[in-house]
Amino acid sequence: MDTALPVVRSVADLRARVAAWRGEGLRVALVPTMGALHDGHLALVRRAAELADRVVASVFVNPAQFAPHEDFDRYPRDEAGDAAKLASAGCHLLYAPPVREMYPEGAATTIAVAGPAEGLCGAVRPHFFGGVALVVTKLFLQALPDVAVFGEKDYQQLQVIRRFTRDLDIPVRVEGLATVREADGLALSSRNAYLTADERARAPELHRALAEAASALAGGGEGGAVLEGVRQRLAAAGFGTVDYVELRDADTLAPVARAERPARLLAAAWLGKARLIDNVPVPPA
Ligand code: PAF
Numbered sequence: 285m286d287t288a289l290p291v292v293r294s295v296a297d298l299r300a301r302v303a304a305w306r307g308e309g310l311r312v313a314l315v316p317t318m319g320a321l322h323d324g325h326l327a328l329v330r331r332a333a334e335l336a337d338r339v340v341a342s343v344f345v346n347p348a349q350f351a352p353h354e355d356f357d358r359y360p361r362d363e364a365g366d367a368a369k370l371a372s373a374g375c376h377l378l379y380a381p382p383v384r385e386m387y388p389e390g391a392a393t394t395i396a397v398a399g400p401a402e403g404l405c406g407a408v409r410p411h412f413f414g415g416v417a418l419v420v421t422k423l424f425l426q427a428l429p430d431v432a433v434f435g436e437k438d439y440q441q442l443q444v445i446r447r448f449t450r451d452l453d454i455p456v457r458v459e460g461l462a463t464v465r466e467a468d469g470l471a472l473s474s475r476n477a478y479l480t481a482d483e484r485a486r487a488p489e490l491h492r493a494l495a496e497a498a499s500a501l502a503g504g505g506e507g508g509a510v511l512e513g514v515r516q517r518l519a520a521a522g523f524g525t526v527d528y529v530e531l532r533d534a535d536t537l538a539p540v541a542r543a544e545r546p547a548r549l550l551a552a553a554w555l556g557k558a559r560l561i562d563n564v565p566v567p568p569a
Pocket residue numbers: 316317318344346349416419420438441
């Protein structure tokens with residue numbers, strides 16, 4: 285196993301590597317991450333390697349998408365471990381810029397996204413999608429990849445990225461990949477590390493409740509009652525605050541009462557110190 289993954293830390297070095305590949309006629313894929321990599325991230329890298337000749341993964345814990353009271357400082361960081369995992373998954377280059385490279389002194393530009401960024405995580409974390417849009421736009425313009433791969437686990441984030449990439453005419457194809465789950469259904473997430481053993485045993489109830497609710501909705505079940513059923517199941521399983529359980533249009537993320545077109549059932553709920561998010565597709569009833 286080759287663990288000597290090349291690392292670049294500046295925009296100039298990243299661009300030089302990508303330009304050299306382009307000179308050889310190679311296609312380039314980007315997998316943006318915040319590190320603390322798990323098998324879900326590595327699945328993105330493997331998909332990227334199917335779509336392009338060279339894969340760049342970025343590891344950057346983006347301060348712009350955390351509010352002051354959130355977990356920026358304690359977000360797990362392990363660059364050496366991440367580099368070894370990326371190399372084993374077929375990544376060719378790690379881009380790990382320091383904060384000052386991404387946001388130089390005096391940086392004063394923000395990006396505001398409406399549409400799919402409204403409600404859901406956008407309501408509970410008002411700073412979040414602006415911060416994601418800013419860093420992903422910068423990563424796209426820094427690396428200029430042909431394609432970038434993101435997980436459907438962060439479904440609202442994926443739709444927001446698709447929206448601003450179209451709106452800003454950024455010539456990058458945005459590819460979504462199905463959520464990677466543990467055997468018991470829990471979606472892989474770097475924040476699962478915050479769960480105690482007892483909470484970890486309860487956590488799969490989020491996916492079970494969503495999957496059963498999606499079947500009920502696809503079978504014509506009444507939206508309000510089905511969503512309330514999910515909330516009750518989460519409470520019974522020991523979850524704390526439920527930030528949302530909502531049915532949305534799968535493409536625009538507009539709220540819908542029933543799945544007349546492909547829809548998405550999305551939820552976010554707290555279990556101890558971990559805020560878990562998950563979502564499942566709901567086919568038209
Ligand atoms: O999903 C993530 O890990 C982050 O939000 C992203 C897309 C890398 C932007 O910082």
